[in-house]
Amino acid sequence: MFITFEGVEGSGKSTQAKLLAELLTKIGHKVTLTREPGWGSFGELMRKIILDERDLELDPFSELCLFCADRAQHVRDFIKPKLQNGEIVICDRYFDSTVVYQGYGRKLDKRLVNKIAVASTLDLIPDVTFLLNLPVRAGLSRLQTRGEITKMDEEPLEFHELIRQGYMLIAKREPHRIKKINADREILEIHEDIKNFILELIPS
Ligand code: TYD
Numbered sequence: 001m002f003i004t005f006e007g008v009e010g011s012g013k014s015t016q017a018k019l020l021a022e023l024l025t026k027i028g029h030k031v032t033l034t035r036e037p038g039w040g041s042f043g044e045l046m047r048k049i050i051l052d053e054r055d056l057e058l059d060p061f062s063e064l065c066l067f068c069a070d071r072a073q074h075v076r077d078f079i080k081p082k083l084q085n086g087e088i089v090i091c092d093r094y095f096d097s098t099v100v101y102q103g104y105g106r107k108l109d110k111r112l113v114n115k116i117a118v119a120s121t122l123d124l125i126p127d128v129t130f131l132l133n134l135p136v137r138a139g140l141s142r143l144q145t146r147g148e149i150t151k152m153d154e155e156p157l158e159f160h161e162l163i164r165q166g167y168m169l170i171a172k173r174e175p176h177r178i179k180k181i182n183a184d185r186e187i188l189e190i191h192e193d194i195k196n197f198i199l200e201l202i203p204s
Pocket of ligand 1: 008009010014036037051067068092093094095097098099101102148150152153
């Protein structure tokens with residue numbers, strides 16, 4: 001089973017992905033937790049170019065291609081082999097991030113972005129995607145108390161609003177795969193919802 005987490009900056013995806021991984025491990029599953037962008041040595045380079053190089057102003061199309069290149073390697077060299085090995089893979093961000101950030105945030109042609117983003121999955125679409133839904137301001141203020149700030153986090157508020165709207169639209173388009181979770185609550189309350197949903201799909 002392949003599970004992904006999505007959401008605006010500071011929505012608590014990483015914390016929830018980790019809690020879910022711990023829960024599934026505890027009940028006896030083999031679980032791999034990973035994230036995008038930045039898996040492996042190729043991904044580390046990509047991540048540095050896309051998110052850390054303050055002096056490099058990337059064209060949105062270059063940015064799109066780099067995120068997708070990172071993903072194709074991640075899927076082929078890491079995620080697919082783990083799934084073939086019978087493991088549950090949980091990924092913090094995946095192709096929906098590209099659809100939303102590059103399509104809605106960077107305003108590239110949405111159909112083109114969708115095509116390239118889907119192609120970068122090498123036909124691996126998640127079984128379930130948890131979309132942690134939180135007002136943009138709440139997420140950004142949570143970021144202030146966290147260490148690492150990337151170029152993307154520094155984008156203006158309007159950019160992040162577009163991201164949130166984009167997520168809402170894709171969730172509407174694919175209600176069977178994308179499960180919206182109210183992330184404006186305590187960590188354990190949010191986890192409880194995710195846990196209940198997943199345990200119905202994966203009997204313990
Ligand atoms: P990261 O530091 O991993 O933070 P987060 O906790 O938000 O996941 O930053 C990744 C950033 O890259 C994040 O702002 C979303 C963005 N991104 C895209 O724009 N397109 C993509 O395809 C992916 C995977 C991420």
